[in-house]
Amino acid sequence: MTSSSRTKPSLEGVASAGRALTVLSAFRRGDDAVSLAELAERTGLVKSTIMRLTLTLEEHGFISALPDGSYRLGAELFRLGSLYQQSFRVEAHVMPALEALVAETGESAAFYVADRQKRLCLFRVDSPHPLRLHVRQGDRLPMDGSSIAQVLRLFGAVPLPPEAVRTPVPFYTAAANDPHSASMATPVFGPGSHFAGALCLTGPITRFTRKAADAATPVLLRVAADLTKSMGGTPVSELATSLRLTRTG
Template sequence: MTTSTRPKTSMEGVASAGRALTLLSAFRKGDDAVTLAELAARTGLVKPTIMRLAVTLEEHGYLIRLPEGSYRLGAEPFRLGSVYQQSFRVEAHVMPALEKLVAATSESASFYVRSGQQRLCLFRVDSPHPLRLHVRQGDMRPMDDSATAQVLRIFENPSSPKAAKTPLPIYSSGATDPHIASMSVPVFGPGENFAGALSLTGPVTRFNRDAAEKATKTLLNVAADLTRSLGGALLHNPGQP
């Protein structure tokens, strides 16, 4: 499920395909229609190149060109996103796990995967408290020093020495936002493949280290149950007996 940097092979990619993907990746959450000038600014591609790429992408349902000349995403990316989620049977397993975490801790629970140099909130259940970090499913967050980002970096290679030596859960405070603390553990799928990061977040005034320590057993148990339900194998955690 993770998107990671793959080792370079002797076979080179197709430049035009790379430019087309760059163009698609320029669309951001909340965009309705994006002008040609804005797409050029976001991608660094020249306008004639964008227009040629857009013709092909429109033919295949990835883009729609509006009468005034701006562009918006077509239905094909949505279809692929649905296929992505359904193919891993993740939602049916993850959402109950998140709901269980929120019920037990009263903090927000999320499931993240890595998307290039960012992390994607794939699923989320909010805390019942009005004071909480407002993140929605589909939001991108930075690959910073937060607990979630650390889990995504360390465990994308579960067999690495660092993964084997990292105590769990990982806790961070103020990494992405000075007012927010988070705690995260890895979840695995079939064949010990890394599936994503299961995280709890809350305001630092409430979700301090003492509160995180109290929630540790619950988070580890829910992550273990989720790993088993996804067909994964549990890894030894040096931070626990």
């Protein structure tokens, strides 16, 4: 094999990687989703090239394709960002919130985001009880019937559906994916009312009963509202009014 035959695929690979990064860099602050036409205009690439690149980017979780044909950034970028910088803004706000939840309720607390049809445990603080659920940061679990998955599906939709802000939270489920576990989850928002993730409490079903969850509800909602405000977002309790004024103003 000649030197030129070995080098050519490498150069082609570098060019493809460069075009893929160009597509990712085309997203701007404030974008909910970007259409194929907008990506073509911003990058200077032809639509057929962008479509090929987004298939690969979507496969690896860097981009999510929406039903209307537009695109938004994927959760893999969120995960990589948290790994890149330990003092990343989200972690700096989320971890104290989780610690506060565990201290006040005694149950495990976690923060989840959607990731390629799964739910990704981005941050977690374990319960001090010996009997607890064993989930680790970085675990990817099914988008099942659990309260966590329900919050990710409902509030992660773009644009945010009207029924989302009218739905009482938090959600509570027991034995949704494990006969021994129960969970309660509520949404957290960032700047511009963008959904940031699901804040949740989890525990064994024998201890984290519906009654125990009801007692912990004010704590979870308060911590979620404080976390949302610290991240520059609007708490879910105020979101309906905010969105109504935005859409009619």
